[in-house]
Amino acid sequence: MGLTNGLRLTNEHLPVRSRSIGPGWFLFPEAPKLVACNETMVLDFIVQNKTSVIRACTADYNSGMKPAYEPSNHTAAICPTPNHAFVEVSIKLFHPTPSNDDDGFAIQDLLSAGYQIASYFESKAPSCMDNALAFGYSKSAVVGVFGGAEVHQHGVTTDVLNSLLKYAEKNSISKTTALQLCQADGRGADYGIGIIASSAKNLPMVQEAVKNWADGRCASEADGDVELMTVTLRIPSRAKSKSNGNETITFSTTATHIGSRSHLLARAECKTTTVQARDGCWAVADRCKISQDDLKKYNPRSKFCETLVVGEKVCCSSGTLPETIHPGNSDGTCKTIKVVSGDGCGSLASKCGLSPQDFTKVNTDANQCANLKVGEHVCCSRGKLPDLRPKQNPDGSCATYTTVTADSCSAIAASFGITNIDIETFNKKTWGWTGCKFLWVGFKLCVSSGTPPMPATVANAICGPTVPGTKPPSKGTDLASLNPCPLKVCCNIWGQCGTTNEFCTISQSETGAPGTSAPGVSNCGRDIIKGPAPSKKIHVAYFEAWNHHRKCLTMDVGQIDTDKYTHIHFAFIDVTPDFNMDISKVKEQFDIFKGMSGIKKIISFGGWDFSTLPGSFHILREAVKPGNRDIFQKNIIAFLDVHKLDGVDLDWEYPGAPDIPGIPPGDPKAGMDYYEFLSGVKSQVGNSKTVSFAAPASYHYLKSFPMEQMGAKLDYIIYMTYDLHGQWDYANPWTSPGCPEGNCLRSHVNETETKDALSMITKAGVPSNKVVVGVTSYGRSFKMAQAGCTGPMCKFTGTSRESNAAKGRCTETGGYISNAEIDEIITNGKVTKQWKEEGSNILVYNDTEWVAYMDDDMKAARSKFYDSYNFAGTTDWAVDLQEFVDGSGGDDYPDDYEYDIDLNFYSDCSKTYTSFKQLEDDKGSIPAHCMEKYIVNVEIAVMEAALKKYKDLVNNGYDGKFKTYERYIDEQIPGKIDIFMKEKADKYFKCTQKMDVTCCNGCTFECSRGCDMSANCKDGEYDVGVKCQDAINNKLNATFLFGDSKAFYKDIGEEYGIEESWISIGRKLSVLSEECNYAGKDVLECQDRNNFWLWYYPVRGNVKVYNPKDLIGDSYSKAEDLLHRIKVVRDNTDYSELVQWPDVLDAASLPTLTLETAGGEHGQDF
Known part of the structure; x- marks a missing residue:
């Protein structure tokens, strides 16, 4: 309840950190959802299928990680293939052409994705059975890597990848780049290498290239024009020299254990030993009891000691090896x-x-x-x-196989001696089996007859049988019933909970297997559950007791219409750290409130600010804990009794919330503590008083509440079915369906989403007659990115914490505006467009100000709908936002006054006037909303024609009006400086950042990436150079030093009209520290010490706008400058919430009059 309680969606939608294959992998049901994760990820999916289901984990490799395997030329290869020959291959780069135009990516993203693949490979011992495939994804870039098992075991894949990344960094590669070694003398894909880097939007292209390499084909016919490196591969001795690259092969001159032997040349067989893992020649010779020289003599293969293979037999004496x-x-x-x-x-x-x-x-x-x-x-x-066909297990369960990246049903079937039809038959009842066409990585399938297995776990699954740690149920149990979602919301096939069609719709799959009724599998449906009718309807008026802090739109609680409402919720009373009630901030209104009659008087505690600000968030968290709740209960009940109140309402936002900015995550047990506290109060007051609480309409926050128990025990629930959208949606990919950037114009009281919320709370077990549904007397507003675009995919501007929407003149909060202010805007004729959509009123005014709200008719329609489902009633936030009852409204007309209809209401102000006489002659046809703009245009025209008459700028009354213009210029300076710096700072400044420097000469292999290669490097903390624009955009703790100050002041002056004297060199806040929540009275000092700053940064100085009065006796050029500035203000007035046309008209009037002629004809006309 309050201004910003719509936050939701968190890192539960993001991949978990993983160091190994297995339970650390997060499941993305489709590739487009990858953009929601702004981290470097390793991706895993079946390359043979079109990209659909993707596993991902965020990379968590550190410089201290020991590689799982380190290849060496001095020990035996880990795979038994007799790779006894060497081939040198030249690898060249080429640039495939993507199918779309978006081929660019940031070099840093490429490096992040590529180096994480390298680290991922180092974390796993090479496989002799499977080729190495990996995909790295980081923001704008994706990298695909293929390494055949026979080359990957020797570390060649990682060597080539590291060389490519170093080349890319040195040459700032930013377009699709690839290399490949493929189709080499029919040696097979296990001797191939392929790497491709491209834009993240080209993931299908990258997948196709890796698929080709995995299939033993080349991804492109291109030969490449830049030689990256030459690599040495080990291949079987009988391979021939032919490939798509330039190869030089060295063969054994005498392959003693391979070639067929002539019976005429046969000698006695030698004594033998078998090469073991990690053997070198010294170990083999020691086991043979001979010297290494004799070992090489008895085994005269070229580079014998460098080409040992696990499992091969070698001679320990003279003679030939046994039968070939x-x-x-x-x-x-x-x-x-x-x-x-x-x-x-x-x-x-x-x-x-x-x-x-x-x-x-x-x-x-x-x-x-x-x-x-x-x-x-x-x-x-x-x-x-x-016979490779797997057999059933003794308990009757099937033999299983878990899929990997390069799999297909045909390959799996061939490896087990079965057919694709066998696989389809064995898996008819396997959970999640969608058929051979839709395999996904990590899927556990049957490769024999028998009962199907429990499905493989999914790290981010929170419902269904794939939740980590789920034990097999008793026979006959429906797997879909395992691990139900909190609040009984829908569980989908990916193990995720939600309330929309993405979770709640059931459809029949081709296989009919359990867990494939995409997307929903349990608790499906979006119906609202209708309960018994309430004994009496409730109509709650929330009253903002602090509203007298506003400069207008104030209201006394005693002015509430007690015939219209049944309950007043007085918001809010503070709670002290020792759990007492504090009315000091609202005492005047509280005294009026407690003396009222004819209405239920309910006191409310909490609210958004009290629940989330650093100085108070901990109070409710502590108050409901077992050691404190008794005294808090006692104090509340005593307060109710002393002041003869009818009940208490708690508005804690929100127990257990893990992600509210600026404060520590909540305790997951807080929801149950909250219930125990509230139920304890209710048990003590009985039926004499009501106990209620406010519940969020967001599943993400509501799931912490034991709603079924709370609904059964308490009198009613205030259901906050509003703030479903707001400025906080910006950059959040989860809040607005179909809008991955989160910045789409959506109503905070959207009817469809409200119905989903009502379905959620009633499915959770709360009877509808206990739910008081929220309506609003305020709108959520946005600054439109494009005038005229008003659909659900149109965008708004700002950030997640800063709204560019015009502030209401009373509420003075961007993104939040009262119904009274909205009505005033409509009455004053500033409307661009009005319509109704999704149960919301939508208003666009001043071309780019977009507001969603509910007028009285809309509230009545909603109330009628809620009544049809037997909900308890409605609650309105907030009654003091509805109308100007304090006389601060914009007119004094009686309530029944009928406004004239202006037929020119929507007309453009496109005519041109150059004199006041023209305006006078045409005034009958000029729309009212255009007159002030036309007057300003005439003023400018008059000034242009009369600059020589500017000496009479001394008339009384000018100073106050000029200050409006001066304040506007002053407030624009910081934003203009920031825009200029973000785009051009590196041209004028040098920047440094304190960093820990690690020198390459002291590095192990694992920390070599990112180390300082300079000859004079010294370890320690130093000022390291950074790009200034990166420092601004990435919010670093950086120091700015002028390089060319003269050019800076000259260019910013020419581009934005900012004079050198208007700029000071100081510091600008970059990142606000969140480490000071408990710093108490020292919080400001703590933040000052821990915040990130941009030091010696240009900031607003003493802005002295040139006053026309000062033009007396001065140069003509100064007057021209004044005219230029007024034109700038004129051109921006339609887009600024700080200045209106009357302000510009007034500010320009004196220079216009005096520059034309003091008391002359135009002055008289004006």
């Missing part, structure tokens, strides 16, 4: 290798360490080489192919 075809397993089956994209029988033979002839001996199907399938197993030894 490897022996099979003890059960008679063969040892196998899995086919990858791009493989042929030749590459498979090489990977098996067999000659092509021997390969066909162990794989006897004559058609096998023509029908290889990705994922299928082939023999690399003697023996028959094993």
